[in-house]
Amino acid sequence: MIELKNISKVFPTAEGELHALTDVTLTIGDGDVYGIVGMSGAGKSTLVRCINLLERPTSGQVLIDGADLCAMDQKALIAQRRSISMIFQQFNLLMQRTCLKNICFPMEIAKVKRADAEKRARELLDVVGLPDKADAYPAQLSGGQRQRIAIARALACDPRILLCDEATSALDPKTTRDILRLIKDINKRLGITVVVITHEMAVVEEICTHVAILDHGRVMETGTVEEVFSNPQTEAGRRLVYPDGVHIAQLPAAQVIRIAFNGGSSYEPLIASLAIDCGVKVNILGADTRNVNGQAFGTMLLGLPEDPPEAAKAVAYLKNQPNITMEEVRDYHG
Amino acid sequence: MADFFSDPKTAAQISFLLENIPFAIWETIYSTVIATVFAYLIGLPLGVILVTGAKDGIRPLPAPLMQALNVVVNLLRSVPFLILMVLVMPLSRIILGTTIGTPGILVPLTVAAFPFAARLVESSIREMDKGLIEAAQSMGCSTLQIVWKVMLPESLPSLLSGFLTAFITILGYGAMAGAIGGGGLGAMALMKGWALQQFLVIYGAVIVIVILVQIFQSAGSHLVNRMDRRTASGQKKGGKH
Numbered sequence: 005m006i007e008l009k010n011i012s013k014v015f016p017t018a019e020g021e022l023h024a025l026t027d028v029t030l031t032i033g034d035g036d037v038y039g040i041v042g043m044s045g046a047g048k049s050t051l052v053r054c055i056n057l058l059e060r061p062t063s064g065q066v067l068i069d070g071a072d073l074c075a076m077d078q079k080a081l082i083a084q085r086r087s088i089s090m091i092f093q094q095f096n097l098l099m100q101r102t103c104l105k106n107i108c109f110p111m112e113i114a115k116v117k118r119a120d121a122e123k124r125a126r127e128l129l130d131v132v133g134l135p136d137k138a139d140a141y142p143a144q145l146s147g148g149q150r151q152r153i154a155i156a157r158a159l160a161c162d163p164r165i166l167l168c169d170e171a172t173s174a175l176d177p178k179t180t181r182d183i184l185r186l187i188k189d190i191n192k193r194l195g196i197t198v199v200v201i202t203h204e205m206a207v208v209e210e211i212c213t214h215v216a217i218l219d220h221g222r223v224m225e226t227g228t229v230e231e232v233f234s235n236p237q238t239e240a241g242r243r244l245v246y247p248d249g250v251h252i253a254q255l256p257a258a259q260v261i262r263i264a265f266n267g268g269s270s271y272e273p274l275i276a277s278l279a280i281d282c283g284v285k286v287n288i289l290g291a292d293t294r295n296v297n298g299q300a301f302g303t304m305l306l307g308l309p310e311d312p313p314e315a316a317k318a319v320a321y322l323k324n325q326p327n328i329t330m331e332e333v334r335d336y337h338g
Numbered sequence: 339m340a341d342f343f344s345d346p347k348t349a350a351q352i353s354f355l356l357e358n359i360p361f362a363i364w365e366t367i368y369s370t371v372i373a374t375v376f377a378y379l380i381g382l383p384l385g386v387i388l389v390t391g392a393k394d395g396i397r398p399l400p401a402p403l404m405q406a407l408n409v410v411v412n413l414l415r416s417v418p419f420l421i422l423m424v425l426v427m428p429l430s431r432i433i434l435g436t437t438i439g440t441p442g443i444l445v446p447l448t449v450a451a452f453p454f455a456a457r458l459v460e461s462s463i464r465e466m467d468k469g470l471i472e473a474a475q476s477m478g479c480s481t482l483q484i485v486w487k488v489m490l491p492e493s494l495p496s497l498l499s500g501f502l503t504a505f506i507t508i509l510g511y512g513a514m515a516g517a518i519g520g521g522g523l524g525a526m527a528l529m530k531g532w533a534l535q536q537f538l539v540i541y542g543a544v545i546v547i548v549i550l551v552q553i554f555q556s557a558g559s560h561l562v563n564r565m566d567r568r569t570a571s572g573q574k575k576g577g578k579h
């Protein structure tokens with residue numbers, strides 16, 4: 005378990021103190037895939053670098069299974085870091101070493117026998133699906149392949165935690181999905197706790213179980229992805245989850261209701277079945293929904309028919325649907 | 339033309355060249371190699387410390403110490419070589435017991451070249467991707483492991499090309515050292531050529547120096563390209579991998 009307790013990080017700069025993190029408290033359970041999202045400059049990288057103490061917090065505690073990293077001496081810290089691997093946006097492979105030697109690197113540092121290390125490295129090349137790249141140099145690989153090698157390297161010393169700082173941000177959408185799938189697979193198979201730093205909500209949807217929203221160095225909200233995505237509690241959360249926002253004040257209609265999807269099937273069949281089952285047509289005034297692990301989350305604004313009985317029928321129908329909550333939008337002024 | 343070749347002075351100069359050039363080449367190469375090696379024995383660790391010990395380095399050293407190192411390096415680099423040679427002569431006498439001939443110029447050459455080598459090393463390492471060091475730290479590398487296993491190997495092509503630059507600069511310094519009693523091709527051009535008005539000897543020695551520099555430069559560049567794995571195009575030049 006990773007516990008961050010009241011972490012603050014202040015950078016002294018020419019223009020005075022820069023509060024990159026303020027009183028951040030997070031608990032990340034074993035086996036979680038924990039997303040930390042926020043806008044650029046929110047402090048995500050700083051936060052993840054605090055987990056392995058690449059960045060020393062100005063105040064607060066970093067507890068890994070109860071052991072306080074900040075209180076450790078250099079030697080203990082170095083040992084601890086071997087169980088916390090990290091992958092990066094720019095891969096950070098050693099360009100003068102072959103892929104095999106790159107994967108061997110952390111084992112070399114940990115003084116694993118060379119033959120054993122190479123054997124393990126070849127196994128890992130299989131795990132990441134690049135068994136034929138042992139003798140290639142990183143410069144000869146594509147971005148996605150480089151990240152796979154970086155992942156293999158990260159797994160070399162059997163870590164318990166994998167930190168990913170924008171690990172897919174330099175990759176195209178398809179490669180991103182492949183890499184995320186690989187990470188998810190590793191999480192499931194090996195039970196490694198994964199911390200994913202990203203500014204892309206799609207990444208969180210794809211693999212995370214939990215998410216924390218970071219804004220200006222503060223944690224705004226945390227929870228399971230389902231909770232946070234279906235019903236973000238804070239302005240920062242809404243801004244991230246629904247960047248295109250639903251601006252009620254600009255929408256014209258008589259009676260408006262808002263329905264929230266809490267993880268049923270997709271929203272389109274619902275509107276269709278509303279029309280078919282009870283013959284009521286509603287206007288979709290705005291929708292911001294997204295698919296998380298095949299389930300629909302989000303909110304939709306519906307303009308009900310002018311005719312009161314029709315409107316009542318629609319409301320009654322919607323109330324009976326599972327996984328939907330509904331509220332009337334009272335403060336709506338056409 | 340016939341006059342020129344039948345001139346006994348010409349014949350004497352040619353035979354002088356043929357007789358003495360091989361040894362002069364040997365002296366030049368040997369003094370350059372030794373001075374470059376010694377310059378790097380001091381310059382390489384010093385260059386590494388200039389990077390790792392800096393305020394933003396992986397093992398910051400006390401600021402006054404770093405300032406002192408920088409001042410020494412800058413000072414030695416700013417003194418013109420010939421003047422430095424004269425200044426360093428006493429040191430040469432203490433270390434090697436002589437201030438003349440090829441051994442006599444080894445100490446001044448080394449003293450003149452190590453700060454240069456240190457700066458070359460420093461800039462080679464600085465141009466390395468910082469992300470690699472961060473990755474190494476995240477894997478639990480100690481400072482020494484980062485230097486040995488990441489910094490130096492990853493900047494090897496750049497270090498080698500710096501080494502080549504240093505080698506050729508030192509070869510040039512060595513030729514200048516002929517003016518105050520060194521040996522080798524430079525001394526031959528100055529002492530036997532210029533001083534005795536033997537222009538063929540001057541040209542002969544200078545041409546050999548130019549050819550030597552060309553050979554080392556192209557052989558060195560070739561080696562550097564072979565070792566550089568940082569670009570996919572470098573691989574092809576580097577042969578099969």
Ligand SMILES: Nc1ncnc2c1ncn2[C@@H]1O[C@H](COP(=O)(O)OP(=O)(O)OP(=O)(O)O)[C@@H](O)[C@H]1O
Pocket residue numbers: 015016017022023024042043044045046047048049050051203
């Ligand atoms: N070493 C440093 N010195 C001074 N300021 C820093 C340092 N590192 C980060 N910062 C500042 O701290 C803030 C948070 O930076 P951080 O890199 O953690 O953001 P981020 O959320 O990762 O952003 P991005 O999505 O762009 O990577 C920024 O304002 C940044 O300028």
Ligand SMILES: [Mg+2]
Pocket residue numbers: 048049050170
């Ligand atoms: Mg970042």
